[in-house]
Amino acid sequence: MKHLLKLSFVFLFIVACKSLPTATSTTFVKHSDNKIVYEGRVGQNENNSASEIYWSGTSIKINFNGTSVKAILDDENGTNYFNVIIDGTKSEILKLEKGKKEYVLAKDLLEEKHSLEITKRNEWTYGKTQFFGFEIDGELLEKDKEKELFFEFYGDSITAGHGNEDFTGEDKADGNVTNNYNTYAAITGRVFNAEYSCIARGGIGIMVSWFNMIMPEMYYRLNPNDENSKWISQKTPDVVVVNLFQNDSWIVNRPNHKEFKRRFGTEKPSEEKIIESYANFIKSIRAEYKNTSIVCLLGNMDITKKNSQWPNYITKAVNSLKDSKVYTCFVPYKNTKGHPKVEDHQLIANQLISVIENRIIK
Template sequence: MIFLNSSFRKYSLPLLLWCGAFLGGCAGSKSVSVSAQDERLAYMGRVGKPTAETTELYWSGTSVKLNFEGTGVQARLKDNTGNSYYNVILDGDSITVIQPDTVQKLYDLAAQLQPGKHTLELFKRTEWDKGTTTFYGLELAPNTKLLPAPAPPKRRIEFYGNSITAGYAVHDYSGKDSWRGLNTDNYVSYAALTARRFNADYTCICKSGIGITVSWEKDIMPELFNRLNPSDPASQYDFSRNPAPDIVVINLLQNDSWIINLPNNAEHKRRFGNARPSPETVAAAYQNFVKQIRAVYPNAHIIAALGNMDIVKSGSVWPALVQKAVEDLQDSKIHTLVMPYKNTPGHPRVEEQQAMANQLITFIEEKIQW
């Protein structure tokens, strides 16, 4: 059991299996099917709609929320890899985990509850490169009914980041810093924690290893940020048809700071050839990305954040580079936030993510009226 905070008292990690006993209880005409696009379901994040009856979940932190009255709910899911994990948050308190199979199946989200009203959220804890999940809808237990959708949040916050924002290896205290299994968990990332603190609609556009000028893999954030399906370069997100965030947080450059010093790295060679990019080149690229965000969100506050890994340790040139890039934009709604160096091996763990969230929350409360 891991304690997050007073609002989320219980955190357990048992894997929920396909529950045959529950299926038997829903046999015949007594069960009720609900489409994945039913208006009583509330989605957060960028969600695909490949058919009139299904949705696709790609990005870390994407979620579907529902209110219901009764004793049990199942979800019909299929993952293209079988490597995706989801948190199931019941009544804002207890959290369990499911791992959808590559074959379409029904999974218990809640079963054998006391009759009454309940809330439920299915939250994608893993990154998009680990799998895309197709959601075919819900099956409601006998005498269970879906209630109107939760009221939409009044605030909206969107994040662009790398492995830190993804919650990579956040539960791995073995020293291996591994993403495998249940180690990665966007739900306890500083980004998700901040969104929940403000009861804000949450979108997280992140990828471990990604940068602004160069990444450990092919895509860089300026090429990826406007996709609906991150795996498909032709899949474009329509910014004009969706509500704009009040705040956008950008926490990038950690990977750039390493790769630009590795001339033999394949992505370095592909992006820069044999020459190391100058600080001015990186600063210009950072500015251009911020301008891309400003172009699609003309009224949002933008927080240019750095931290909490070695990009912000003592002697690093990167905080000053970002500060100068932001100042040169002369935009009063673009802010700079440097989070302290955590000074521990590997990626930030749960308590370090919480510390980042605390700092970001305080910064927003003090600097931004929303």
């Protein structure tokens, strides 16, 4: 009987131990871990202790088995915003503070496989963000299979997503109402499950901008603030989309603006000069990417309103190239004030997707 009681006690003890919750181990994932997937142009800080995030839409993604994730980030000005996307669903907007901080991205998750991605909402002009790594209550898993397609976008405030979630009428640029994830560019990338890179700045043009930089002086940069910082791509884009000239179309009619004077002197550029400038920029992209398909997009602010000559300028520029892999896509004027909102971006995306589906990726 004593033996039976002893065996019963041992059995109950084993069952009780098995029912106790197991402590989840904490894993630190360094920024350089090869199981992290980056999209966009990402640099390294001086001592390679962190990755540097500049451009709109840049993303960092991991897969893990666990219950919570933190990120260690250092924001230059405390003005950047990121989306937090858990298991493919946007969960919150992360507003960064100035300096190096630890941020809880996800907590109280079921202890099972999850994905976590953060994407930069606003422009590089708000300052860079350094990413040191993730801290997981759980285990880091293998990254997703590499995407088969790669799309790169060059643009201005439309492509950056200026105020696309601002429905107050103020048309603000701040990251709480600017969301690159919901631009036509990012939407198009997701439809094709393509790796995504966005090179954009509000106010920029090909010939002239509202400030002292034009896209031909910026498009090749890794760090947009450093003219000597050249991006060396590890892969060639399948599709490049250029959505520029909106700002040029305004400034060429403002002869008293300092950038007009600096770029043109006293004389407005001729139609021939406008066409040549656009063609030369497309040639510079072609020199980098020999076999990439290039879509010359316009829309959907007033550059495509009725009787605008700018779509015609681009058509003539494209025709002059005699390049069978350069296409045009013009989206009609939205006929409302301010920058495109999310629904306007969806309309641009619809037309762009149609061009890519029917003429490029068949």
